[in-house]
Amino acid sequence: xxxxxxxxxxxxxxxxxxxxxxxxxxxxxxxxxxxxxxxxxxxxxxxxxxxxxxxxxxxxxxxxxxxxxxxxxxxxxxxxxxxxxxxxxxxxxxxxxxxxxxxxxxxxxxxxxxxxxxxxxxxxxxxxxxxxxxxxxxxxxxxxxxxxxxxxxxxxxxxxxxxxxxxxxxxxxxxxxxxxxxxxxxxxxxxxxxxxxxxxxxxxxxxxxxxxxxxxxxxxxxxxxxxxxxxxxxxxxxxxxxxxxxxxxxxxxxxxxxxxxxxxxxxxxxxxxxxxxxxxxxxxxxxxxxxxxxxxxxxxxxxxxxxxxxxxxxxxxxxxxxxxxxxxxxxxxxxxxxx
Amino acid sequence: xxxxxxxxxxxxxxxxxxxxxxxxxxxxxxxxxxxxxxxxxxxxxxxxxxxxxxxxxxxxxxxxxxxxxxxxxxxxxxxxxxxxxxxxxxxxxxxxxxxxxxxxxxxxxxxxxxxxxxxxxxxxxxxxxxxxxxxxxxxxxxxxxxxxxxxxxxxxxxxxxxxxxxxxxxxxxxxxxxxxxxxxxxxxxxxxxxxxxxxxxxxxxxxxxxxxxxxxxxxxxxxxxxxxxxxxxxxxxxxxxxxxxxxxxxxxxxxxxxxxxxxxxxxxxxxxxxxxxxxxxxxxxxxxxxxxxxxxxxxxxxxxxxxxxxxxxxxxxxxxxxxxxxxxx
Numbered sequence: 001x002x003x004x005x006x007x008x009x010x011x012x013x014x015x016x017x018x019x020x021x022x023x024x025x026x027x028x029x030x031x032x033x034x035x036x037x038x039x040x041x042x043x044x045x046x047x048x049x050x051x052x053x054x055x056x057x058x059x060x061x062x063x064x065x066x067x068x069x070x071x072x073x074x075x076x077x078x079x080x081x082x083x084x085x086x087x088x089x090x091x092x093x094x095x096x097x098x099x100x101x102x103x104x105x106x107x108x109x110x111x112x113x114x115x116x117x118x119x120x121x122x123x124x125x126x127x128x129x130x131x132x133x134x135x136x137x138x139x140x141x142x143x144x145x146x147x148x149x150x151x152x153x154x155x156x157x158x159x160x161x162x163x164x165x166x167x168x169x170x171x172x173x174x175x176x177x178x179x180x181x182x183x184x185x186x187x188x189x190x191x192x193x194x195x196x197x198x199x200x201x202x203x204x205x206x207x208x209x210x211x212x213x214x215x216x217x218x219x220x221x222x223x224x225x226x227x228x229x230x231x232x233x234x235x236x237x238x239x240x241x242x243x244x245x246x247x248x249x250x251x252x253x254x255x256x257x258x259x260x261x262x263x264x265x266x267x268x269x270x271x272x273x274x275x276x277x278x279x280x281x282x283x284x285x286x287x288x289x290x291x292x293x294x295x296x297x298x299x300x301x302x303x304x305x306x307x308x309x310x311x312x313x314x315x316x317x318x319x320x321x322x323x324x325x326x327x328x329x330x331x332x333x334x335x336x337x338x339x
Numbered sequence: 340x341x342x343x344x345x346x347x348x349x350x351x352x353x354x355x356x357x358x359x360x361x362x363x364x365x366x367x368x369x370x371x372x373x374x375x376x377x378x379x380x381x382x383x384x385x386x387x388x389x390x391x392x393x394x395x396x397x398x399x400x401x402x403x404x405x406x407x408x409x410x411x412x413x414x415x416x417x418x419x420x421x422x423x424x425x426x427x428x429x430x431x432x433x434x435x436x437x438x439x440x441x442x443x444x445x446x447x448x449x450x451x452x453x454x455x456x457x458x459x460x461x462x463x464x465x466x467x468x469x470x471x472x473x474x475x476x477x478x479x480x481x482x483x484x485x486x487x488x489x490x491x492x493x494x495x496x497x498x499x500x501x502x503x504x505x506x507x508x509x510x511x512x513x514x515x516x517x518x519x520x521x522x523x524x525x526x527x528x529x530x531x532x533x534x535x536x537x538x539x540x541x542x543x544x545x546x547x548x549x550x551x552x553x554x555x556x557x558x559x560x561x562x563x564x565x566x567x568x569x570x571x572x573x574x575x576x577x578x579x580x581x582x583x584x585x586x587x588x589x590x591x592x593x594x595x596x597x598x599x600x601x602x603x604x605x606x607x608x609x610x611x612x613x614x615x616x617x618x619x620x621x622x623x624x625x626x627x628x629x630x631x632x633x634x635x636x637x638x639x640x641x642x643x644x645x646x647x648x649x650x651x652x653x654x655x656x657x658x659x660x661x662x663x664x665x666x667x668x
Contacts, residue, residue, distance in 0.1 A: 055568075058572050060568055060571050060572055089576075089577050093574075094574040094575070094576065095574065096574070097571075097572055097573060097574035098572065098573045098574045099574065102572075103569075103572045105565060105568070105569060107565050110564055110565040110566055111565045111566055111568075111569045112566055112569065113566040113569075113570065113583075113584040113587075113588070114566070114588060114663075114664060115584070115587045115588055115661075115662065115663060115664075116583075116584075116587075117663075124573065124575070125573050125574070128573070128574060128575065129574065160663040160664070162663075162664050
């Protein structure tokens with residue numbers, strides 16, 4: 001993969017949570033790049049480390065600890081920055097937060113403070129990062145709210161979170177995230193808590209604003225179908241590792257990793273149901289976080305497991321093509337040739 | 340306008356509550372056998388004076404003590420609403436003048452105590468929550484639990500002893516005897532300020548300790564919420580965001596505690612007030628109940644109830660103003 005136009009490069013990132021019950025490695029050697037203006041989808045079950053990865057990029061991973069790896073961000077203002085080395089409460093990371101990397105959170109119910117108006121909470125980022133006065137900031141908030149299709153934005157700036165619906169709150173969140181026109185946006189399951197029609201509207205707004213502003217997005221979801229609507233590339237995560245990373249169309253046409261295949265098969269499809277086929281369900285659950293299986297972490301649930309290999313050796317990333325990599329022994333040339 | 344209507348409604352409810360309080364307190368005060376006169380006569384007889392039956396009946400009649408309970412209550416209540424609380428048997432003075440003598444000290448001590456409780460417990464609670472399990476947090480918790488566990492009168496005795504041994508000042512009441520009937524002067528004010536800390540410490544310690552725990556627990560709850568992470572992701576300074584968002588939300592239980600804190604301060608520290616010889620309403624009520632001085636006791640209870648109702652109303656109004664989620668119904 002080429003490195004030009006990269007906005008973000010993550011190399012072999014490891015994030016651990018040291019808890020009383022033991023250490024959980026939530027992110028275990030993740031590497032990826034995000035190009036300017038592109039949308040990278042991150043897909044995986046709950047507990048696969050997607051959200052922790054995202055939070056680490058803004059250094060709000062606490063109580064998690066980065067134990068190794070690099071996060072290089074190419075800031076238009078500060079040049080190349082090693083994010084992993086920054087002080088989490090320092091001035092530099094705070095100037096990156098929201099101004100250059102903004103984030104949309106999953107819970108629209110709780111992601112705004114309950115005691116302040118939308119006008120107050122959204123104008124706050126403009127006053128902080130754009131150094132505008134309060135009156136100008138409020139005007140900009142109204143514009144920003146209007147651009148995400150919020151009805152009657154002049155009224156909404158004086159309203160409190162409990163006064164509007166979840167979908168409208170998520171619109172307000174998008175407006176707030178894009179208010180400072182960041183280089184990069186992290187969308188952490190922004191539509192998970194919404195009903196399907198609201199989800200479609202929110203996705204449309206996000207895709208439209210992304211095109212207009214040319215913002216790069218790291219779009220996190222547990223729903224491959226949603227990701228396919230908005231992303232250019234997709235990476236599939238399982239237990240803190242990336243198991244497959246490919247352009248979205250190619251991944252959908254011919255998924256390589258058995259986990260990706262299983263995820264795709266578990267999407268309900270109207271044509272299958274029409275022919276009386278049952279929905280395929282991924283067998284088993286996510287293993288104990290304190291005790292990951294040896295070898296390939298997916299092998300206990302994998303239908304194509306190779307005995308003596310998958311349960312012993314951890315698969316490396318194999319390049320299927322220039323833009324496609326998969327971490328699975330089925331595609332490893334060395335093991336295939338041994339057979 | 341909505342707020343105004345709400346206040347009117349609450350005041351009307353308050354009046355109704357007062358009516359019930361007056362009835363039941365009058366009833367309870369009369370429950371013990373005998374009345375002020377019978378214990379008065381018993382005392383007279385003990386000292387060798389003979390009281391004949393006839394004059395006793397006459398006395399009882401002149402005080403209206405021979406009338407049925409409901410008539411006594413009705414007469415008293417009728418006079419109460421017109422500002423006449425009756426005569427105290429113990430002080431042989433009008434009840435309102437006995438209470439008014441003690442009202443300034445009571446109000447001063449209570450409101451100063453309330454202020455001290457808030458000024459100490461809020462910052463300490465915030466500190467404890469932000470640095471959970473730090474040495475400072477453990478220290479605050481330890482002192483807090485001790486403050487809650489030590490009885491007020493014991494603390495009062497210890498502090499009086501320390502003040503006398505260490506500083507040679509006799510801390511009883513709110514002023515030294517030589518200033519008792521003097522007009523206000525600089526020396527009297529300084530003397531008064533010297534007497535203030537010990538009662539304030541004794542009165543506030545338990546309330547402060549309890550509020551520190553409340554503040555710490557609610558703030559810890561709020562600190563884990565998503566909107567705090569959002570504020571952090573926005574690039575706000577840690578101290579700025581904590582004071583703007585979670586602390587503001589954690590203030591709710593603190594504000595609503597003001598309502599019950601105030602009456603607790605008025606009446607709850609009676610024992611400490613007796614030990615320290617404080618001229619407040621608490622000890623007055625205690626004496627009135629012991630001496631079966633029914634009008635004085637009823638007057639004290641009514642004043643404390645009125646202050647409680649006002650305190651609750653104020654805390655509810657403040658809450659309605661500070662929390663946008665609260666709707667006035």
